[in-house]
Structures are given as structure tokens and as C-alpha cells.
Amino acid sequence: MFAAGAIALLVALALALVRAILGPTVFDRLQAANTIGTVAMLMLAVLGFLTGRPEFLDLALVYGLLNVVGTIAVLKFFRHGDLGAPGEGVEPHP
């Protein structure tokens, strides 16, 4: 059963990779990268079950967190050409 899930995830991974290679704009590639991140996170969870090592779930959590941080960091870089620009949100204290 877990093998079936893993195979479906691999198919999704391959398709997302196709989009990442084709993608005409940088945003298409980022979207593909984000999807690949999600799929990889699920893959980690499935593999944890497949090999009977639930510690993999911690790795999946970390991967999910770093995925969103990474996507937003790259986005900010492409928007400003500068990671440190102030005010993506406003100042944290009112």
C-alpha cells in the first residue's frame, strides 16, 4: 500500500520536474519547486512508514518548514534583488 502511494508520488514528482524544466517564467519554476517540496515531504512520511522508522516524520516537518521559508526567500530576492529590504510586512510592533 505504501509502495503504491510512493509510486504515485514519484509520478507527481516527475511531472512537476517537467514543469520546472519547461516553465517559461521564473514563477512557474518556483511553483514547480514548491510542489516538489510538498511531494518530497509526503515522500519522507511514506518512506518512514515503508521502512518502519517513524523518526522520518520529524524530517518531514523540518522539510515542510524550510520549504515555505525557502520559497518566500527566493520570491523576495526576485522581487527586490535584495533579501534585507524592510517592510515585506510592516514593523512587528505597532
Place this chain on the structure above:
Amino acid sequence: MHLASLGIVLYAFWLLLSGYFEPFLLAAGAGSALAVVLLSRRMHIVDREGHPIQMIASVLLYWPWLIKEIFKCAWDVSRIILSPSLPISPVLVRFKPTQKSQVGLTTHANSITLTPGTITVEATQDEFLVHGLTRTAGAGVIDSEMDQRVSKVEGYR
């Protein structure tokens, strides 16, 4: 009050993550929760927005409805993707949400994005700009049931 509640939530999070109930790890968890609360205070991120305890009870009632809605829309979009003619008619829609607080607006914007077929492109206090995959999906976000439900969850004033 927000600080105390954040501390409790963080400690519960630690216990659920850890699963080891040895004295040393329990103490380490308490210390970690306290340290994180202090760090968060230093970051100025603990307030009505960063830790919205006022919404917790009502949001638990909202999520099941949202998830049901997501499944419905995902089914529709899957049919569109798999149908040979690809029957899409993308639209951009502007409308004014009824929420008053930042958290409420964020919840609404994220709910729209989570439902396949609609994506919030811009979200401000006065106006949401939504991209819909089809005309019906795009029209569906204006004065929607979701809007009313999020406003109710928000329970602001």
C-alpha cells in the same frame, strides 16, 4: 495573557512532539517553552494577530466546513484537468471582504487560496483580488458563505 497562553500551547506542542516523559525532558520542555515565549516577546510577535486565542474555539468549527468545501472544489478542478477539452475560463474578480481584523482577513484570503479553483492575488483591508479558474468559481467568492462564516469566526466586536 497572550504570553501565558502561548507558553501553554508551546508546552503541549513539546509533549506531543516528544513522547518521552522523563523528568529531564519534561523540565527541558518547560524551559524551552519559557525561552521561546521570551524570544517571541523580544520579536514583538505575540499579540492578537500572532497568537489569536480569541478565535480558537470557533475556528475548530470552521475547519470541517472548509475541508468539505475544499474536497468539493478539488473534485471539480480535477474533472477540468482530466477532461480533454480543458474547459477553463479564467477571470479576475475584485470584491470587498467583510472582515475587520487582520487575522480574519488572512483566514479569509487563505481559505480562498486553499480551495482549488480560486487564488487570492492581492489581499488588503478594502479589497481582495481573486483569480478564478472558471467564471463560476470566480463569481462564487463574492459575498460568499465563506465570507459570512469567517466573519462569524472572527467574532470581532
Place this chain on the structure above:
Amino acid sequence: MTRDLVLRVLGKVLIPFVLLFALYVQFHGDFGPGGGFQAGVITAAAVIFYAIIFGLPAARRFAPDRLVESMIAAGVLIYGGVGVFGILMGGNYLDYFVLAHDTVHGQERGIFWVEVGVAFTVSGVMTKVFYQFAERRRVVDEA
């Protein structure tokens, strides 16, 4: 640059949990995957996320350069301190066995403090690297 509501609220909600997760990884190094290095990286990721959302100046107010730099040094000092302490107690450099009455406890205690040192240094270095990288543009402009 307009204010981005969604990102700001997400950051405020998420960052405390990321920090706690880092500490969880730090303390459970001997039970599962993790340890000082990973904990340091996750802590730095939280600070970087904060800097991305609220801007570099806000992050610098939270973790000033001096603090970050002294964290790098403190981590190495803790690591070296454990080693030297081993010598003082009559063993070799980084000899854990002499740190407590029985060897297993000594081992545990020694590794714990070494991991603490690693976490400090790694999070400090990562944050500092990010600060330098984020500043790069402005320095180039001035030159």
C-alpha cells in the same frame, strides 16, 4: 513595497513553533534524528524568516550583530571547555568518561554540552552569513 497581510500573520503565528521545534530537535538528539547542528540551522531559519518578513533592521534589533558574533565564539568556547574540562579531571581532551561518576552518565553529559556548543555556533554562523548576504546589495551600491 506594500504591506503584505497574509505573510505577516503567518510569520507571527509560525515563528514561535519553529523555535520550539528547534529546541525539541536539540534535546532529542539521542532519541531520533537531530542534534546541535540541525537545531542551529532551524533556529537560524526562524531568524531568517523573521528578517524576510519584517525586514533586516527588525531582525538586527532582535539579534544584533554583537550577539550573533558572541554566540559563534561562545559555542566554540563551550565545545573547547568540555574538552579542557576533561583534561582537568584527569583524562584526555574531550574525554567524556571522567565528567561524572559512571561512564555512561559522563558520556551523556559531555555530548549534551558539546551539542549545545555546536548549536550556538551553527545558528550564529548561519544568521551572520544571512546578514552579510542580505547586506551585499547596499554595500555594492555605495561602492
Place this chain on the structure above:
Amino acid sequence: MSMALDILSWFCMLAGGVFCAIGAFGLVRMPDFYTRMHAASITDTVGAWLLLLGMILQAGLTLIAVKLLMIALLLLFTSPTATHALAKAARARGLQPLLAPGEDPSKP
């Protein structure tokens, strides 16, 4: 009972896998960036949740299930935020969406 649970969990994992693949297929098939995002959000939500639900049913009432639930919650918070940030950045960069005939692209 455990048989029924097994079948249910089988079904969830298979459906989740299929939804993930459909979402990724849409990512390849859709004509422009904004429509592709809709497809990707299927993978991020329904596909991922069904897979996780299948695993939760296998894990039973343990801390493993709690961690799987945390992953699902994390997705509930982060995936729409990343999608929104992407869409907003693309529009700010001047990437015009492909619209249905009869829609005015300049002033929606």
C-alpha cells in the same frame, strides 16, 4: 473492524496518490502561470491530506498519528501563504493572466 480500517486506509492512500498525480499533471497541462497554480493547489491540499489520512489510519491512536496531523496542519497554514505570495509577486512583476474571452485584462 481492523479489516474495514485497512480497506479505508488503502482507499485514502490510493485516492491521495491519484489526486497528487492529477495536480502535478495539471501543472504540466494548464496554459498559463495562474491557471497552473490552481492545479498545484490540488496536490497541496486534497492529495496530501488523503495520503496523510491513510497513514493516520494505519498508525492508530499514537504519537505518530499526532505528528502526521501536525504535518497536515502545517500544510493548511503554509501552502496557501506560499501560493498567495507567488501570485502576488507574479502580478507585481507585471505577469498578466490569460483571461477568458470577453474579460478585460487591464482593469479587472
